[in-house]
Amino acid sequence: MTQKDKSSLFDENPIDENEKINLFADSESVKENIQRSRRKVFLTLIVIALCAAGLCAGWRIYYNNQLEPVSNSNKKIIVEIPEGSNIDDIAKILYESGLIKNRMVFQSYAGRHSRGIKQIKAANYRFKPSMSSVEIFNAMLNGKDYDGAVAITIPEGKNIKEIGEILESRHICSSEDFINETKKISDYKKRYSILSSYPDNAAGRTPMEGYLFADTYQFTSNSSAAAVVSQMLANTQNKFSDAMLKKISDHHQTVDQILTMASLIETESKLDSDKPKVASVFYNRLSKNMKLQSDATVNYALGEKKTKITNTDLKVDSPYNTYANNGLPIGPICSPSLKSIQAAINPAKTDYLYFVSDASGKTYYANNLQDHQSNVDKYLNQ
Numbered sequence: 156m157t158q159k160d161k162s163s164l165f166d167e168n169p170i171d172e173n174e175k176i177n178l179f180a181d182s183e184s185v186k187e188n189i190q191r192s193r194r195k196v197f198l199t200l201i202v203i204a205l206c207a208a209g210l211c212a213g214w215r216i217y218y219n220n221q222l223e224p225v226s227n228s229n230k231k232i233i234v235e236i237p238e239g240s241n242i243d244d245i246a247k248i249l250y251e252s253g254l255i256k257n258r259m260v261f262q263s264y265a266g267r268h269s270r271g272i273k274q275i276k277a278a279n280y281r282f283k284p285s286m287s288s289v290e291i292f293n294a295m296l297n298g299k300d301y302d303g304a305v306a307i308t309i310p311e312g313k314n315i316k317e318i319g320e321i322l323e324s325r326h327i328c329s330s331e332d333f334i335n336e337t338k339k340i341s342d343y344k345k346r347y348s349i350l351s352s353y354p355d356n357a358a359g360r361t362p363m364e365g366y367l368f369a370d371t372y373q374f375t376s377n378s379s380a381a382a383v384v385s386q387m388l389a390n391t392q393n394k395f396s397d398a399m400l401k402k403i404s405d406h407h408q409t410v411d412q413i414l415t416m417a418s419l420i421e422t423e424s425k426l427d428s429d430k431p432k433v434a435s436v437f438y439n440r441l442s443k444n445m446k447l448q449s450d451a452t453v454n455y456a457l458g459e460k461k462t463k464i465t466n467t468d469l470k471v472d473s474p475y476n477t478y479a480n481n482g483l484p485i486g487p488i489c490s491p492s493l494k495s496i497q498a499a500i501n502p503a504k505t506d507y508l509y510f511v512s513d514a515s516g517k518t519y520y521a522n523n524l525q526d527h528q529s530n531v532d533k534y535l536n537q
Contacts (some may be wrong), residue, residue: 166290184449185352211408221288222264224244228284233305235325236295238277242266243277245295254262255288265292278318278326279305279376304373309387311369311492312421314455315361317492326382327374337363343384349392357486359474365487366391394493415483416493417499425516427494432520434502436510445508455488513536 194523199498234252236245242265246258255261269275270293278300282291287294306326313338319330340362344350346382349366374383395410403413416437424433437447450464469478474485491499509527513534521527 179218180401193406205344218260222259223256224287225253225256225284231281231283232280233281233301233307235279235523236275236277237324240275240277242269249282249288249291252282253284254286254291256283261288264288268292269296276300296445300376302376304375306371307374308371308492309367309369311495312489313369314489315364315367322374322383325374326376326377328380332380335381336384337367343388346385346389347392349388352411354411358487361386361533365418365490367490368394369490369492391455394496398496399500408498412483413492413496415487417495418487418489419449419451419484420449420489420498421489421495423449423510423512424495424518425512426518429518431501431503432450432495432505432507433510433518434498435505436507436520438502439506439508441482443508444481446479446481447483449477449484450482452477452488455484 170418172284196517217264232252234254236248240248240503242262243258246265247253249255250258265269272352275295276298278298279302280295280299281301281303282294286294305325305327307320307321307327311324313321315334318329319333322328323330324334340350340353340357343363344353353366368391370387370390372383372386372390374386384518400410403410419437420430420433424430440447452475453464453468453471454460456471456475457468461468469476472479474480475488477484505520506522509521509524509530510518511527511530511534512518519530519534521530
């Protein structure tokens with residue numbers, strides 16, 4: 156094979172110098188593009204990192220700001236943390252009391268710094284809007300509860316059991332201690348004349364029911380049950396003026412009878428304007444030896460508060476059941492308001508023997524069963 160032939164075997168597509176230069180230029184361009192892309196990625200990552208850092212810094216500033224005091228006010232605010240409250244519940248109570256700026260931030264801080272929600276004692280606490288969320292949380296976590304006086308409202312119409320539950324829920328005294336204290340009638344009769352007509356033989360009735368006046372009291376946390384009962388009895392005694400006591404005596408009645416009647420009036424009438432007329436219905440029925448037939452007494456005997464009483468309910472065996480027994484029940488069924496007590500002492504003069512109330516609380520009266528049934532059909536069964 157000739158030299159020419161050998162050369163043709165390797166140089167069928169020979170690359171000239173210009174092509175070599177172009178290939179080199181293309182390689183350099185690719186490298187430059189790669190480097191440029193890497194720089195873009197690097198710059199992008201830097202921007203993302205800076206944005207993230209900025210967001211974190213912004214959130215931290217916002218977060219810390221939301222932990223700051225709501226205001227510089229030194230007004231003292233007492234809050235109640237009920238049994239079983241979790242961090243969400245506590246945050247809601249504090250926020251609605253105007254003590255923290257942000258519920259979510261408080262929950263976040265408390266969740267990260269608490270040693271378990273059980274460390275926060277259910278109690279009354281006293282804080283100021285000038286305290287930070289951190290200070291408030293630490294005070295609760297360290298058990299710095301408030302043992303001073305707090306306003307406790309006992310609503311009209313509540314019974315002894317319900318009053319005990321209110322006192323316990325507000326950390327004043329336990330319901331059990333309170334109820335046990337009310338059983339010491341003989342001890343309190345020596346100190347409070349309002350109990351003078353309370354029967355010595357009171358078997359079958361709830362001790363001191365109706366004698367603890369419904370009102371707003373200033374009680375200290377963890378009070379003794381004796382202190383609570385004494386304050387409430389004293390309040391009841393003060394509500395009976397000499398003129399009221401004289402009128403009760405002139406009508407040959409007793410305070411015990413008046414409180415029992417007043418408790419029926421309280422539970423059977425929503426409007427103060429109706430109380431004297433409802434009282435007249437009960438007194439008119441008593442004068443005619445008619446059973447009082449108060450649904451409220453049946454509910455009390457059952458230990459419930461039903462909106463509809465069944466025929467079976469009406470037969471409950473209890474000295475409180477005024478469907479089964481003549482006259483007043485064995486004792487009061489709740490703590491009546493002063494308006495109800497006044498109505499029991501000064502009933503309206505009517506010939507009404509029946510009444511029925513509609514859903515709004517408006518009461519309709521009748522002096523015969525036929526008209527009463529018409530009112531029931533018209534206003535109750537509609």
